Every structure is written in structure tokens, then in C-alpha cells.
Amino acid sequence: MVLLKIASLVLVLSVIDLVKGQNDANNCAVNQLFNGKICTCVPGYFASENEESAKRCEDECEEVYSTYFTYGKCVKEIFDKADQQPACNMRCGLGLYLWASIAIFVVIAAALATLFFTIPLCIASCCSCLQARKANKNTKRVYADSQGGAPGKDQLATMSYNPYAYWPYYGRT
Incomplete structure (x- = not known):
């Protein structure tokens, strides 16, 4: 019973302190x-x-x-x-700082310039590679047709290997 009275007294005092603290805090x-x-x-x-x-x-x-x-x-x-x-x-x-702003601007400008100049170069290189592959297939087909039929494994083995066949400037004669 005594513990219950003490607990209720502590609860009432904490509620009073909370209300007082809220009133003071409302003045801030x-x-x-x-x-x-x-x-x-x-x-x-x-x-x-x-x-x-x-x-x-x-x-x-x-x-x-x-x-x-x-x-x-x-x-x-x-x-x-x-x-x-x-x-x-x-x-x-x-x-x-001013120099940091300038450095950020220079880095962004360099990245954009790299993209601007690199993407067309990549597209041109890819197109030339595709054309070289097509030309190589066409060359094999023409060679096979000139030999009188489809090439066998022996005929392909005697064909010379051109390491520059896929490069746009070195593979052509």
C-alpha cells in the first residue's frame, strides 16, 4: 500500500513538472x-x-x-x-573557393569535350569494322565460288591469314 502511494505521488509530481516545463518551453x-x-x-x-x-x-x-x-x-x-x-x-x-569552382568547371568541360569528340570517332570505327567484316565474308565467298563450290576445310586452311582484315586501312590492297 505504501509503495502504491509513493508511486502515485511520483507520477503526480512528474506530471506537474512536465506541465510546468511545457509552459516554460512555450515561452521560447x-x-x-x-x-x-x-x-x-x-x-x-x-x-x-x-x-x-x-x-x-x-x-x-x-x-x-x-x-x-x-x-x-x-x-x-x-x-x-x-x-x-x-x-x-x-x-x-x-x-x-574560387579556384575549386573553376576546377569543377574545367573538369566538367573536359568531360563534355571528350564525349563530344569521342562518340563520333567510336561510331566511325564501329562502322568501318562492320564494313571490313562484310568485305572479308564477301572475299571468302568469291574465293569459294571461283574454286568451284563451297570451300572445304582444306581450302580454308590454305587461305592466307590476314591479321589486318578487320582494320579499316591495312586490310585492303
Whole structure:
């Protein structure tokens, strides 16, 4: 019986604390959380009017996004309407260095140029290969017809082997 009374008392106190915490949390603005004492910015957001928070934003952005190609910068006023700006209105943004942007552009341009010049070359090579195969079959047929019938295994063995028969420029005489 005593345990039941203690459990119900703990349950009532936790419900009261939960309701009190919700009331305090309702007083916090957008992008803020109630940490038990005061409202603070949620992780990833910083207050622009507070110098300490702005400095912490710059430091965190440099630490998180700093690489050979990118840099981090604190972006202010990320919300559209100026009259409804919340207190926590700064966030880390990612930026590319100028040379990294130029390098990406050059790589994409080189890939497109390679495709532009390689695809017609591949098509021409494939067409010439198909024509060489057709010419080789035609040559075998004409040879067989000139020998008086279909070629046997002996006749094909005496035919000279042309290693360049499928190449478009070397196989022709």
C-alpha cells in the first residue's frame, strides 16, 4: 500500500513538472529550446545580436566546413520576412573557393569535350569494322565460288591469314 502511494505521488509530481516545463518551453521563440533555466538556440543556430554567439558561429563554421575546396561562413538573416526574424537567425553555410569552382568547371568541360569528340570517332570505327567484316565474308565467298563450290576445310586452311582484315586501312590492297 505504501509503495502504491509513493508511486502515485511520483507520477503526480512528474506530471506537474512536465506541465510546468511545457509552459516554460512555450515561452521560447522559434529555433529556441528551454534548457531548464533559459531559452537557448537549437543546435546549428546562433543569435546575431549576441557577439559571443556570433563569434562561436564563425568558429564552428570554420571548424566544420574547412577543407581544401570549401570554407564555412556564418549566414545571417536566413528567414524571408525581416519583421518576423527570430532571435536565433544565424546558421552555418558552405562556400566553395574560387579556384575549386573553376576546377569543377574545367573538369566538367573536359568531360563534355571528350564525349563530344569521342562518340563520333567510336561510331566511325564501329562502322568501318562492320564494313571490313562484310568485305572479308564477301572475299571468302568469291574465293569459294571461283574454286568451284563451297570451300572445304582444306581450302580454308590454305587461305592466307590476314591479321589486318578487320582494320579499316591495312586490310585492303
